[in-house]
Amino acid sequence: MVKIAPSILSLNPLTMLDGIRQAEEGGADLFHVDVIDGVFAPNISFGPSLVRALYKETTVPMDVHMMITNPMRYLETFCGAGAKMISVHLETLDKWSCAHYVRMAKELGFEAGVAIKPYTKIPAWLREFYGDLSYIVPMSVEPGFSGQSFLSDTLGKIQALNDDRRLGKYNFLIEADGGVNSSNVKLLMSRGVDVLVTGSAVFDAPNIKEAIRELKKLAEHQA
Numbered sequence: 001m002v003k004i005a006p007s008i009l010s011l012n013p014l015t016m017l018d019g020i021r022q023a024e025e026g027g028a029d030l031f032h033v034d035v036i037d038g039v040f041a042p043n044i045s046f047g048p049s050l051v052r053a054l055y056k057e058t059t060v061p062m063d064v065h066m067m068i069t070n071p072m073r074y075l076e077t078f079c080g081a082g083a084k085m086i087s088v089h090l091e092t093l094d095k096w097s098c099a100h101y102v103r104m105a106k107e108l109g110f111e112a113g114v115a116i117k118p119y120t121k122i123p124a125w126l127r128e129f130y131g132d133l134s135y136i137v138p139m140s141v142e143p144g145f146s147g148q149s150f151l152s153d154t155l156g157k158i159q160a161l162n163d164d165r166r167l168g169k170y171n172f173l174i175e176a177d178g179g180v181n182s183s184n185v186k187l188l189m190s191r192g193v194d195v196l197v198t199g200s201a202v203f204d205a206p207n208i209k210e211a212i213r214e215l216k217k218l219a220e221h222q223a
């Protein structure tokens with residue numbers, strides 16, 4: 001079953017709760033929370049206080065995408081604030097810090113993901129962690145903003161991850177993030193995607209509930 005993860009970066013911060021309620025009614029499976037520090041990526045967004053506040057408002061699990069240069073420093077804080085899933089960027093990791101990361105995830109009890117910028121190649125060492133990771137996020141836009149166009153170059157990486165997963169019998173999920181909309185959902189599903197992050201395609205739609213239901217229907221029809 002596909003999971004739809006609306007990205008709250010697309011919402012007006014002053015009326016965010018309204019969008020969140022509509023997304024819940026539409027059947028959001030996760031809320032994708034983009035944490036951006038203005039250094040790793042060119043925008044500044046949310047911190048742990050928002051995650052903590054949302055945790056009190058919704059039972060939908062939060063998937064926190066850390067687009068920050070030193071994610072290790074904040075894992076405990078975001079996890080304590082209520083993040084169930086946390087992804088950190090491959091570009092901030094090496095083999096040793098990745099080992100530390102998956103250990104921290106086990107200790108703190110969150111699902112560990114690794115996000116990858118569109119033009120970053122996956123290094124051989126990452127495969128050693130495929131058994132420990134809950135999900136991998138091959139990004140299809142440059143990190144920073146909602147509303148960018150889907151980069152189809154990412155499809156090859158998604159396919160390669162799906163092949164590696166099948167061959168190695170791994171359980172990690174593949175999460176698509178960036179420019180996901182009704183025109184590419186079927187393609188993404190056919191390449192093995194399990195989680196669809198979607199910001200502008202649902203939150204800028206005239207009817208948020210309908211937009212989520214429609215995406216899910218399209219995705220499930222393909223799967």
Ligand code: DX5
Binds near residue numbers: 007
């Ligand atoms: C981009 C973020 C995405 C973004 C998705 O840096 O990681 O999660 O908010 O928004 P759309 O679906 O509009 O590309």
Ligand code: ZN
Binds near residue numbers: 032033177197
């Ligand atoms: Zn994201």
